[in-house]
Every structure is written in structure tokens, then in C-alpha cells.
Amino acid sequence: MLTLKQINDNKDEVIRKLARKKFDGKAIIEQVIDLNNKRKNTQVVLDTNLAELNAISKTIGQLMQSGKKEEAEAARAKVAEMKEGNKQLEAEMKQAEEQLNVLLCTIPNLPCDMVPDGCTPEDNKIEKTGGVMPDLGKNALPHWELAKKYDLIDFELGVKISGAGFPVYKGKGARLQRALINFFLDNAREAGYLEIQPPYVVNAASGYGTGQLPDKEGQMYHATQDDLYLIPTAEVPVTNIYRDVILDKKDLPIMNTAYSACFRREAGSYGKDVRGLNRLHQFDKVEIVRIDTPEHSYESLTEMVNYVQTLVEKLELPWRILRLCCGDMSFTSAITFDFEVFSAAQQRWLEVSSVSNFESYQANRLKCRYRTDDKKTELCHTLNGSALALPRIVAALLENNQTPEGIKIPKALIPYTGFEIIN
RNA sequence: GGUGAGAUGGGUGAGUGGCUGAAACCACCAGUUUGCUAAACUGACGUACGGGCAACUGUACCGAGGGUUCGAAUCCCUCUCUCACCGCCA
Structure with a gap:
């Protein structure tokens, strides 16, 4: 706040x-x-x-x-x-x-001056694009068909066990998940982030600290018997590490990364937008979190955006960065860059990362402060971003890399998957 | 699930009604001494919200919330959490 x-x-x-x-x-x-x-x-x-x-x-x-x-x-x-x-x-x-x-x-965060005006996704500004658009010809299959064809992901089985939005990954599908998680974590570590393994359920105080509570309670699964919430993102437990903490300036910026399963109730949408992997109740994501001084937080933001760019480049996906307009940003964000990759069979851009600076808005709730040079306490700035969320990356990888021989794995990922092609 | 113990400042830890916002020690910070470092010595050393141009100063906070009292870290009640042992178990 x-x-x-x-x-x-x-x-x-x-x-x-x-x-x-x-x-x-x-x-x-x-x-x-x-x-x-x-x-x-x-x-x-x-x-x-x-x-x-x-x-x-x-x-x-x-x-x-x-x-x-x-x-x-x-x-x-x-x-x-x-x-x-x-x-x-x-x-x-x-x-x-x-x-x-x-x-x-009830008051949202203020947009910073670099955020463009506008209300709808059409007003978002395309910041940068890269990668090569694949030419798949006529018979390209969407990822849910490919998943079935190669027996990678079983959506119906998930429905049986849990419900819609809880896919079961199998064989090379499962191994691809594991490879991507490791690939993302290793890259983050090499970029200087400390790896964290957080709890997947949090108490109400943590939900409040990062702003999921009290307003967006309905987005989280709630284990009422113990009053615990399933995390919608690793941002929640990781950022809450720094709740009620006064940091030393010399320890900033804090750079953490964490893999977690993410759980989202997200009632409402249906149809092709949520087909296959496009929107799930449970998915995997590697998150990066930074805590920084107000003077340095925008440099941190740039570094985070540049870092995420290296990931989509290594995965050889066509990508673009959007600078979100005022109206399309989240309640708590001061500025947000979205990363999208092009999923060639669906012919649509899929959001795979959202990198934001919350300035002191989140820190004020968290009471996350640092000691300035003159020994005063001041609120930190918090930032986070996906690096990256798996399902839509998988969707794009499957669709864009399909060939008559099978689905090719990008070079950077092969050491992690242990196979070069899905066939 | 059962039983017992406990929760005090960055850490260890004293404190059973007024002289305690809190001893002592450690850590941290500033200074003195010293070829450098170390040691030794001296001093400062919680947070929040107020008042004041400022020096400075008021209030609240000893897990959380209530109560008793002129006065509570200290007594009473409720809750939460932690630890130990037993049981069960990945």
C-alpha cells in the first residue's frame, strides 16, 4: 500500500x-x-x-x-x-x-512515469521483439494434439484424478518439465540468484504481505481446516522471507530464485483461451525476486528484463516484450514488462513472464526495510518476475518445433532433457 | 495424538508489581592506542507513531489479544507459536 x-x-x-x-x-x-x-x-x-x-x-x-x-x-x-x-x-x-x-x-499502486497511458491490452507498447517466426505449413497441430500424438500430456487423466486444469505429464512430457525447471534454475543461479526452496502453502499473514489477501482471496486454494493457502506463485513465500525485516544496505540487492508448483483457482474463462496448457489450475514456474534500494531498483528491473530475454533466446522462441499500459497493470505494480512467445500452430502470442517493480508498495505492507547510510530505516523496493512459467513455453516449444520426424528440442535444452527429439 | 517446558532487544540471557525500555555478555558501529591486522580501552547501539527549526522530547511496544491495579515484562484469562519426550510416520 x-x-x-x-x-x-x-x-x-x-x-x-x-x-x-x-x-x-x-x-x-x-x-x-x-x-x-x-x-x-x-x-x-x-x-x-x-x-x-x-x-x-x-x-x-x-x-x-x-x-x-x-x-x-x-x-x-x-x-x-x-x-x-x-x-x-x-x-x-x-x-x-x-x-x-x-x-x-483499496488504493492501487501509482504507475511510474515510464508507463504508457491506456486502458486495454491494445494500448500496451511493444518494446522489443526477437527470434524467428517458424513456417509450419498447412498441417501444423496445436500442442494439445501433439501432446496426445506423442503421449506427452494426458488432460483427461488429470480430470479423472483431480479436475480440469490439472494435466498429467508422461514420459518425455514429464522429462521435458523437469529439464526446463533445471534449465531455468541453473541459469538463474549463474546470473547471481540464490536458489530457494519455499513452502507451497502459506499462512494468512503471508498472503496479506504480498497482497493476495484480503481482496483476492478467491484466487487461492484455501485449506480451511488449517487456515493455509496454496501459493499462486513462489513470489508469495519468497518475498515473505523479508517480512518484518530490516536489511543491511550492503546486502542489497537481494536476488532470490525459486521453483514452485503454482496453484490458481481462476474461475471464469473458458474456450480456446484455456485449451490445453494455456491456462491451468496447477503449473510449474521458476520465479526471480529482488529486494533493492529505491535508488537502484530500476537498474535491477532492467537487469531482470534482460535476463529473461536471454532465456527465451536460448530456447529459440519468437518473443516480444510489452510495456504494459496503466490500465492493464496489476493493482500492486508500478511498472510491468510482459514477455510473450509466439505459439505458431495456435497463431497467438502467449504470456510467459511478467516482470514488475512494485517500488515500496509491497514493502510497506511487508514492513521490509533497510538501513540507510545515516542509520535511518527506509522501505525497500521489491521486484519480481517469472523466469519462466512452464506451460506456455512447453506449448510454444511443441508447436513451433514440430517436424514430420518429430518435435525437435532446442540445443540449449538437450543437456537437460537427455534427448534431442520427441517422436 | 499424549505429556511437559517455554516465548524478553541482532544473538545468548537476567529480571515475580514502582528505582526496568529493560542487567550482563557477545556481535555490530564510531573513536583512542598500535608499522598493518589483532588485542586492549572509551563511547554509541531497538522499533513505530507524535511534538519541536533544532538540540531535544512524549507515548506505545518484553509472542498476540483481553483483564486486575494509581502503577504490569512481572499477577489472572484466552489464543498462537516454539522446544523436549512418548506414540505414529515419509
């Missing part, structure tokens, strides 16, 4: 930036500022009262010890009535704080 300081100091700018994100913040920002002022005024009175009470209590102790009973009793009576008023003030403080918190949670 935004900080009160951000809102107080730059009210008009905040409202203007929120408007770019199609969020009418005028009323709510005014409300936040009023509420905060009210809270401050109440605190001044309450603190003064408490200071007086503390002083009197101390006096009573001294009077008792020196045996001045009557004076002590008199002071006691005085204190009793003061306390009543304080109860009221305390309740007001608490209420104001709670209301503030609720309001702040």
Missing part, C-alpha cells in the same frame, strides 16, 4: 497518477488525509494525558514508600477520573487507524 507520507506530501500528484490507472482517488485521498490528521490530533491529547498519568503514578509510589498514606489516596482518586477520558481517546485512535488501513488497502 501507499505510505501516508506519499499521500500527505504529494496529494495532487497521487490523485493525478491514480487517474492514469483509471482509479478515481480524489474522495478517498481526502478522506485518508482527514482521518490521518484526526488520528494525529487525538494522539497529541492522549499522549499528554498518559504522560501526566505516568507521572502521578510514579508520585504515588514514592508517597507510599515514605508513608504519606492520605496524599497517596488523594492522588489515586484524581487518576481514576482521568482514565475514563483516555478510554474514549484510545478507542478513537484505534478506529481511525483501522479505517486508515482499510482505505489504504
Whole structure:
């Protein structure tokens, strides 16, 4: 969430930036500022009262010890009535704080100045493209047909065991999954990321820390008996490592990577958009996470985008980078670059990565801070990106590399798969 | 699942009603000494929200929430978590 300081100091700018994100913040920002002022005024009175009470209590102790009973009793009576008023003030403080918190949670992050205007995916800006579009001729098969033909993935079997959106990978299909995970993790490690193996279920505090809760509760599977949530991405457990932590500046940027299975309920969509591997309830992903100083976070973002680019290049897929417009970005993001690869049989671009800088928005909820050179604490910036999500990569690999002889594995991946062709 | 013990500052750990925002030690930071390093010595050393131009200062926080009391880390209640032993088990 935004900080009160951000809102107080730059009210008009905040409202203007929120408007770019199609969020009418005028009323709510005014409300936040009023509420905060009210809270401050109440605190001044309450603190003064408490200071007086503390002083009197101390006096009573001294009077008792020196045996001045009557004076002590008199002071006691005085204190009793003061306390009543304080109860009221305390309740007001608490209420104001709670209301503030609720309001702040409903305000999205501000888009940074480099984010283009716009509302819909059509307004996203194509930043960069690369790779070669394959020419598959007339009889190209979509990946779900290829998966069946070569017995790589069994969607119906998944339905039997779990439900739609839980495919069963078999044989070279399963080995391809494992190869990609290792390939991505090894690359991340070589790029300087520390590998983490996080828990796949998290508590409510973690869900809140990264912003899945309280609003997007429905997106996560919830194990109600133990009140734990299945993670929708490794971002949740990994980022929460740094919840309520004050980092040393010399340890920044923190660079973590983690593989995890990801679980998403995602009710709603149907049809060809969700056919095959395009959208699943369970999928595999390697995530990269960075925690950095505000001064350096945009350099980190560039490095992350460049790193993801190396992955799609090594996989020899046609790719493009989109700079998302204000309206298409997530609630918590300040700027987002999406990576898409072209899936040639479906003839469509598939999103395989989303790299974002959240600036201090997430860190404020997480209370993730670092110590500046002058020993002050300041909120960190958090960033993350997929590197990469497997299913759509697999879809594109299968479709783009199909030949009459079989499906060819890109060179960089062969050491990981142990085979060069699926036939 | 059963039984017992516990939760205090970056760490170890003292503290059973006022002199404790918290001893001591370690770590970290600044300085002195010293060819360098080390050692030794001196000092500083929690977080948040306020007030003040500032020096500085108020309040809250000893797992969380409530209660008793003029006054709670300390007493009472509830919850959460951790550890140990037993049982079960990958």
C-alpha cells in the first residue's frame, strides 16, 4: 500500500497518477488525509494525558514508600477520573487507524512515469521483439494434439484424478518439465540468484504481505481446516522471507530464485483461451525476486528484463516484450514488462513472464526495510518476475518445433532433457 | 495424538508489581592506542507513531489479544507459536 507520507506530501500528484490507472482517488485521498490528521490530533491529547498519568503514578509510589498514606489516596482518586477520558481517546485512535488501513488497502499502486497511458491490452507498447517466426505449413497441430500424438500430456487423466486444469505429464512430457525447471534454475543461479526452496502453502499473514489477501482471496486454494493457502506463485513465500525485516544496505540487492508448483483457482474463462496448457489450475514456474534500494531498483528491473530475454533466446522462441499500459497493470505494480512467445500452430502470442517493480508498495505492507547510510530505516523496493512459467513455453516449444520426424528440442535444452527429439 | 517446558532487544540471557525500555555478555558501529591486522580501552547501539527549526522530547511496544491495579515484562484469562519426550510416520 501507499505510505501516508506519499499521500500527505504529494496529494495532487497521487490523485493525478491514480487517474492514469483509471482509479478515481480524489474522495478517498481526502478522506485518508482527514482521518490521518484526526488520528494525529487525538494522539497529541492522549499522549499528554498518559504522560501526566505516568507521572502521578510514579508520585504515588514514592508517597507510599515514605508513608504519606492520605496524599497517596488523594492522588489515586484524581487518576481514576482521568482514565475514563483516555478510554474514549484510545478507542478513537484505534478506529481511525483501522479505517486508515482499510482505505489504504483499496488504493492501487501509482504507475511510474515510464508507463504508457491506456486502458486495454491494445494500448500496451511493444518494446522489443526477437527470434524467428517458424513456417509450419498447412498441417501444423496445436500442442494439445501433439501432446496426445506423442503421449506427452494426458488432460483427461488429470480430470479423472483431480479436475480440469490439472494435466498429467508422461514420459518425455514429464522429462521435458523437469529439464526446463533445471534449465531455468541453473541459469538463474549463474546470473547471481540464490536458489530457494519455499513452502507451497502459506499462512494468512503471508498472503496479506504480498497482497493476495484480503481482496483476492478467491484466487487461492484455501485449506480451511488449517487456515493455509496454496501459493499462486513462489513470489508469495519468497518475498515473505523479508517480512518484518530490516536489511543491511550492503546486502542489497537481494536476488532470490525459486521453483514452485503454482496453484490458481481462476474461475471464469473458458474456450480456446484455456485449451490445453494455456491456462491451468496447477503449473510449474521458476520465479526471480529482488529486494533493492529505491535508488537502484530500476537498474535491477532492467537487469531482470534482460535476463529473461536471454532465456527465451536460448530456447529459440519468437518473443516480444510489452510495456504494459496503466490500465492493464496489476493493482500492486508500478511498472510491468510482459514477455510473450509466439505459439505458431495456435497463431497467438502467449504470456510467459511478467516482470514488475512494485517500488515500496509491497514493502510497506511487508514492513521490509533497510538501513540507510545515516542509520535511518527506509522501505525497500521489491521486484519480481517469472523466469519462466512452464506451460506456455512447453506449448510454444511443441508447436513451433514440430517436424514430420518429430518435435525437435532446442540445443540449449538437450543437456537437460537427455534427448534431442520427441517422436 | 499424549505429556511437559517455554516465548524478553541482532544473538545468548537476567529480571515475580514502582528505582526496568529493560542487567550482563557477545556481535555490530564510531573513536583512542598500535608499522598493518589483532588485542586492549572509551563511547554509541531497538522499533513505530507524535511534538519541536533544532538540540531535544512524549507515548506505545518484553509472542498476540483481553483483564486486575494509581502503577504490569512481572499477577489472572484466552489464543498462537516454539522446544523436549512418548506414540505414529515419509
